[in-house]
Amino acid sequence: MPRKALQRGRVVVLASPDRDSAHHESVTQRHLAREAAALLGYAYGGVHEGGPLDWPSYAVPQRTLLVDEALALGIHSDADLLGGVVPHAFVAGKAITHGLVAREAAAPAGWAYELARGLDGAVLDGYSAFSREDARIAARRLLARGPVRLKAASACGGRGQAVCATFDAFEAALATITAGDLDVLGIVVERDLVDARTYSIGTIRVGASRISYFGHQRGAVDHLGRTVYGGSDLVAVRGDFDALSTVGMPVVAAAALAKAIHYDAAVAAAYPAFYASRRNYDVVHGRDADGLPHIGVLEQSWRIGGASAAELLALRAFAADPHLACVRVSTHEEYAGGAPPEGATVYFTDRSGRFGGLVKYARTHGDGYPA
Template sequence: MKNVVLAYAGDHPSHKLATLASLGRKIAELKGCTFLEAALPAAFGTMADCYYVPLETIALEDGTGDRAAFNCHDLFGGIVPNAFMATKVISHPLVADAAHAPANWQHGLGAQLEKIVLEGFSVFTTKDLIRAAEDLLARGRIRVKSALADGGRGQTVIADRMALYGFLDLLEPASLAGGYVVEEDMEEATTYSVGQVILDDVCISYFGTQKMTTNNHNQPAYGGTRFCAVRGGWSALTGWLKDAAATRIVLAGKLYDDLAHDVLKLVASRKNYDVLVGTDSRGKRKIGVLEQSWRLGGASSAELLALEAFKEKPSLAAVEAASYEVFGRTEPATRADLVCFAGEDPQEGPMTKYARLEARYHV
């Protein structure tokens, strides 16, 4: 067993660094070991006795070593060969075989994911963005998203060619190097969370819903996740769920997960998939995996409460847990079981991030 939990950080907003430290301490408590805060990124992989808690998915191309040297018990999060593999762009194919793409692009993955994602393309140049957008606009509104955006930010809905070229006038061409996703826009949509977390000898899998809110800048923002978690893998979760629609959503996330392991050679202890259910421009209801998260995420505070509950009570069959992100000057709810941040962030303003264990179900 690793005897130190190490927070592996970088250049991030203060509320994210505070959350990293808070959850790192909680993981250390669950593992029964000490906590070392604020390690330099270069430290990853250099201390064999450390369990790492990074804010980002680890990319081996950044000089962290050989994939074979790490397994899911070395960190809370995931490891991929290349940095782009941890972003939204892997969910869609290129707009053409000859379109620009990063080195080591997996050309066959988009076709394998086609049945469980929305119609769309991943682009890395202005020319390819225009081609992808015009193709999809022929069938309805589109949504353009930066590969690195999170929390509902960095997205633009475009209804016609005039709006497309207005968007391009404001877009910095250099930003396209990191990739953009161009996909169909959905109406009457709900975003679900499908996830799996392993910590020592406890594995949980969960299904829940995400909540959006409005931040201090009057912009849409992630507001939290509420889920039901069971002990065990994907089959344990589908066995617990009684709703056929929920099962289909979980199976979409599972297929994405399977392909990530097989094609990208993912190593991960924390996996979360955003799955949207909505209506397309032709009135058809669809299920589509929007993106993956193989790192500390918005639901991780609730995930740790669920892991703690299963660790303490072997008789538990399932739990309900929820994470909350509230903007403005407020206090955590009186029933908060874990407070990650409560204060003033220089960029986001006043905000509070906490989690609660909402219910327990015994065998």
């Protein structure tokens, strides 16, 4: 079917019928699409109803797309969307961060066995597994050196995880993983760290503008008493990852940047069909059970995420001031908190109480460093 030509470009939201999205995620997605439209000088076109996108269009999907899905929509490069495109569903999840327990271990079609070698030195000790028996092998190996963290490869926002100090605890956590999730997307079993801090390293492109940033995440306690993602504090500059060298990063943040660059390059080499306009990496620094320090990439995000509202605020700030070299921005996800500060960009307010009084907002803190 030929693509219809538009007089003015349009930014559209791609709904994800296969993903159980919370209402606040959908509201956030629409906010980000409107922000992208303003940056591009396009109109906001609402939710795309299916079929090839009209041209010129810019898509904001909620999840990472598969190559075939992108092609059917008319998406061919990172200039066409705010997000990423991968050749297999598992590539978008946490499982690619680690290798398997053995060459003959269960693995999905398309698994890049060489990636584990490519990521050596960029990630923590750990394994990915696509069967319960392989997961048990991974746990036995790692528990000999201290507690492990089990993570569903598809989980986000700090959910779908369990720290296990014993094999019995691991078995109980493993029992909560469904067969469908395990077989298709896998799970991660990795060394758990204490006194940990998670750094956010990323780069994003919208139109002709690209920024890169570093910062750290904050935790929050949600209405169910769970520790979840609470926001990000970021320092952003114009350009790609290399531009961050002009900021004078703290030593640990600079090490986190090096790990993220290593990870990004290794994945691109292992899966050449992958591309993304947003590349965000969570890098953890902490101590193991023996008190030794470790730093490594936990996971990637090539779709809109918790920091995206701050990323777009930074792009807006750079667009408004051609002389601006560095800007500090943040996102906040607060439960049953007070009113957001004056000047904040509020993009979700839970007036129903269904999400524990969740308020989501972003802020610009001015130019300069530190955050």
